[in-house]
Amino acid sequence: MTTPLSSPPGGERIAVIGLGYVGLPLAVALARRFDCIGIDIDSNRIAELKAGHDRTREVTPDTLADSGLRLSECIEDAQDTDIFIVTVPTPVDSANQPDLRPVLGATRAIAAILKRNAGTILVYESTVYPGVTEDVCGPELERLSGLKRGVDFFLGYSPERINPGDREHTVDRITKVIAGENAEVTERLATIYGAVTSGGVFRAASIKTAEAAKVIENAQRDINIAFMNEIAQIFGKIGLSVHDVLDAANTKWNFLRFAPGLVGGHCIGVDPYYLSYKAQQLGMLPRVVLAGRSINDGMSNYLADEVHSRLGKAGRVLMLGLTFKEDVPDLRNSKVVNVIERLKWIGHEVTIHDPLADPQEAAHEYGLHVDAAALDRRYDAVIAAVPHARYRGWNGEDIARIVESGGLVADIKGIWRDVELPPDLRRWQL
Numbered sequence: 001m002t003t004p005l006s007s008p009p010g011g012e013r014i015a016v017i018g019l020g021y022v023g024l025p026l027a028v029a030l031a032r033r034f035d036c037i038g039i040d041i042d043s044n045r046i047a048e049l050k051a052g053h054d055r056t057r058e059v060t061p062d063t064l065a066d067s068g069l070r071l072s073e074c075i076e077d078a079q080d081t082d083i084f085i086v087t088v089p090t091p092v093d094s095a096n097q098p099d100l101r102p103v104l105g106a107t108r109a110i111a112a113i114l115k116r117n118a119g120t121i122l123v124y125e126s127t128v129y130p131g132v133t134e135d136v137c138g139p140e141l142e143r144l145s146g147l148k149r150g151v152d153f154f155l156g157y158s159p160e161r162i163n164p165g166d167r168e169h170t171v172d173r174i175t176k177v178i179a180g181e182n183a184e185v186t187e188r189l190a191t192i193y194g195a196v197t198s199g200g201v202f203r204a205a206s207i208k209t210a211e212a213a214k215v216i217e218n219a220q221r222d223i224n225i226a227f228m229n230e231i232a233q234i235f236g237k238i239g240l241s242v243h244d245v246l247d248a249a250n251t252k253w254n255f256l257r258f259a260p261g262l263v264g265g266h267c268i269g270v271d272p273y274y275l276s277y278k279a280q281q282l283g284m285l286p287r288v289v290l291a292g293r294s295i296n297d298g299m300s301n302y303l304a305d306e307v308h309s310r311l312g313k314a315g316r317v318l319m320l321g322l323t324f325k326e327d328v329p330d331l332r333n334s335k336v337v338n339v340i341e342r343l344k345w346i347g348h349e350v351t352i353h354d355p356l357a358d359p360q361e362a363a364h365e366y367g368l369h370v371d372a373a374a375l376d377r378r379y380d381a382v383i384a385a386v387p388h389a390r391y392r393g394w395n396g397e398d399i400a401r402i403v404e405s406g407g408l409v410a411d412i413k414g415i416w417r418d419v420e421l422p423p424d425l426r427r428w429q430l
Helices: 025-033 044-052 063-066 101-110 130-144 182-194 205-235 243-247 271-281 287-297 298-309 334-348 361-365 395-402
Strands: 011-018 035-039 070-072 083-086 120-124 153-156 176-180 202-205 314-321 348-355 377-385 403-411 426-429
Touching: 011 025, 011 101, 025 035, 025 063, 025 083, 044 070, 101 130, 101 153, 101 361, 120 130, 120 182, 120 334, 130 153, 130 205, 153 182, 153 205, 176 182, 176 205, 182 202, 205 243, 205 271, 205 287, 205 298, 271 287, 287 298, 298 334, 298 377, 298 403, 298 426, 314 334, 395 403
Parallel strands: 011 035, 011 083, 035 070, 083 120, 120 153, 176 202, 314 348, 314 377, 377 403, 403 426
Antiparallel strands: 153 176
């Protein structure tokens, strides 16, 4: 028998913990309907947001200013909160094992300010393997707070579905999957999330079900992209472009078109490892999941080696793009970094250009220099690794200005397939 929850829906006081690509858009959406505070331990991030600047470019200054969202780096400022929503990252470590330190750090911070008999709900949005919310975070909250789950506080889960740079599938338009540890919690969450999205809510059968749904969403994409990367390598050996093959195959009504390339970022390149970790804990080897990860993780070396093979020698290489995907400044888990490392190891001199990447972040996270003047010089090879809008509009003359005569144009994503290059330039694409 659980204690009735306090604070009726509509008057909820909500705190979003973690204001990155996921947390900030959610907090802004919630602040339009509820008393909402956004908490982030990065004081620089809070200062930037208070000044109206979102470095992720997910929220405009006007939207941020009009939302009414309160901001703080101090968890104590959220001590009277009814609903905590945790949106911190869930990366993997160097051995590709789940790194739950950010989630546990947020959990411990919240535990320090939980109140007895308050009926507070803690909702996790961070991607985890099934069981983390109830079997890891719940016991940690009880241990540190001295309070009882199901009496003093309650658990919920609502997987994030933010796609950086996507202006169509925003948090206020998508369907939100929700789950509470009991029916009352679930309905309270349905009211809150339903108030901020036109896509409605889906009540999952359980918290573990909601956790599992999230982790397979990205694992499925990872596996499909892995198939594309594998066939790209097969077709490359017989002189076919996978993009030409996909154009033909896509005419079939039930063909699922995915694009080959580098798979990084904070979701698709990470989440399958959470699923495989849980499977191996249960004594099962997840062959398909791990095979997909192996293929996609190997693409960096494959691309670097193909470029080197076509150049025939070490040379000066320009890397166009460093972020993990097009038109976003997000550098997390960018596999372009691995391509650069491989090329340098072979002996190439690599220059990096990216109009969106933060040079300081690139230097801090990877020890790499982003050269704003890189397009003023010429190179033996140019690799279009990230199809930013800045590059997609180039014509043959634009490309020729940065490639030496006889040089190589490596168009990884096929953005210049229809661009006619000067006859003295060589072209290669997947």
